[in-house]
Amino acid sequence: MEANTGTSPDAPALARNTADRVRGFLNSYGLILVLLVLPVVYGIQDLKNDGNLAHLAQNLFAGLSNGTIIALIAIGYTLVYGIIELINFAHGDVFMIGSFTASQFWSGALGIGLATSTFGIAGGILASLIVAMLVCGVLNVLIEKVAYKPLRNAPKLAPLITAVGMSFILQNVGLLWIGGSPASVDDLIHAQQEVTTILGVHVQRADLLAFAVTIPLVIAMITFITTTRLGKAMRATAQDPEAARLMGINVDTTISATFFIGGLMAGAAGLVYALYETTIWYFQGFQGGLLAFTAAVMGGIGNLRGAVIGGLIIGCIQQISDNRIDPAWTPAVVFLYLILIMVFRPQGLFGEETREAG
């Protein structure tokens, strides 16, 4: 910007103008450019080495199916942020509890194992899905009542700190429940088994499960929020809680409902994760939660569709990094993206729908 050495008196103004234009361009397209770096680099590399893009397509497909889990968690972050402007730090750990509940429910309460018939497994998974979702929904509502509601008028720092505290409490509950090391889950759906191959992309059973659970849930939830009375109340409260209260909306109930829905999604994500990865451990919520938060910010926090798309994008980044760079570096890659988003476009890809943004 200041590197202008021109002799003409108009030159500084011109340079400033160019700088402004560059900055404007970066603000609008910088994030998209940054996002395209990984796929483009590896796409070119693939074309050079294999002559086709099958490898990259495989990465992206696996990333999308992996990203559905992140998207489900991200919805919880974005809903809660939209309505009370708080990062529900404990949300990732609610997702972890969802995984634990689901796997313990089908192996413990239902006694489903690898020997159970296909029909039994399908029914068991469906039942576990409902149980995990309800448990996480109720848990999330309780967290709000205990940790956030008493501090609703305190400075923002306070509920953020209780959220961190809550996250640690849940993590240790998980630690006591399953133990300190990752535990394996019965591979009920034969996750790695290939179903079909389209254009060189291998579709596995786990991918189908992820899409089969996520797509209906997301559609149902978006329909709920856009059409029902409670959904409308949620949107109204998110815009202006005071006005919503004056219009006769019960703000407390609405907030509880928001936490409940976020918890439902986290529970579903937990079940898919357990079947998809076939291992669960108490620390999965920390990592998953941070990925999902990054996704929510990337989409524009408060923005539901943004959270879903952000989740899918983060899934792809994670997958490419796992597959091409090194799984050990994946957290650093994802966090680097988080920081880049924060620097270049804190309002996310699709813009925020929160009070502070407006």
Add this chain to the structure above:
Amino acid sequence: MNALRTMADDFRARVPPWGGKALAAALIVFAILLPFSINQAGTLMNNCVLSMAFIVMGLGLNTVVGFAGLLDLGYVAFFALGAYTAGWFSSGFYADANVHVGVSKYLNALPGVHLNWLIVVVIAAIICAIAGILIGLPTLRLRGDYIAIVTLAFGEIVRVFAINGDAIHLFGKNYPLTAGRQGITPVDQLDLPFLEPFNQLNLRPWYWTALVLMLIVLLMNIRIRDSRLGRAWIAIREDEVAAASMGVPLVKTKLQSYATGAAFGGMSGAFLAAYLNTVNADQFQFGFSIYILAIIILGGLGSIWGVVAGAIALTFINYYFIPEVFNDLPSKFGLNFNLVDINYLIYGFLLLMMMVLRPEGLIPERRRKLELTEGIGVEDSQLGTQGL
């Protein structure tokens, strides 16, 4: 509770104005003389040394979170950088290099980079201050809760580098960045002018060094808090917009807070690396940031004496009461785990309870207390009317 508070206020009113200073002087004398009465290499001694190192850390985080109101969840990054500075510049880690500055005959004979700890601690403070500014830069435009996440992300990135750093060779094959999970060990023991080199059999010199370090940092903290800079931090914490319109330069002031806080963390990290005699990637987990955060929440955000009390309390809880006194408590109730396994549950619970019940901490800072308790306990019907 209220009766208790009135009693405390009453008591405070009766103490003469010089009472605080007299108490501080008495405490310092007590702290100097304490090692003579306890075992020179015992658990208690070890906990006292650790307490003081954590007081320094806590004071550093307190300048960022307590004074300037910027929630930093990645403070472990500065512990890591400080510790690695000690690892790089005062150990046999880079055995190919032969650099010796101001060290004893014994260390002079060893291969590796060996600088005197006094130099190392200064380098650590400088490196961390620069890192603090670098971490602070992207957060400047962000609002409070995003700052927490970005700093957390930086902390995690530093940890990933610490774990995988053994594969990074910036300056040639024999110069890896870190030693990963194996750790850089041994780290040079302290070797101060006019004193015998330190060893792990007698912790008294360590204790006094930590005490001096802590007193210096404590004094700096008090002086900075009451200076123009400290008042600017507090103004930003209370109302950023108002502070800016009163002429407080936000960018500069915030960056100064990050740099100061980070430098203290680095000094403590350099001390801990030498004291613990290892620099290991597994030391730098997110939980450590929360541990330090719990220290300042317990003591009272923004309260210097609160940090001192909080650090001593939590260090003894963490390194003495949990592992040694109450460890088998759950098994007495027929539960099959040790208390050590769930120490983070205790911190989590502590954070939660403190924030809900007594957000101003054990030894509150007056102004902070007003800020934190204002608005709590309002009638339910008023909820949401104050900007939720």
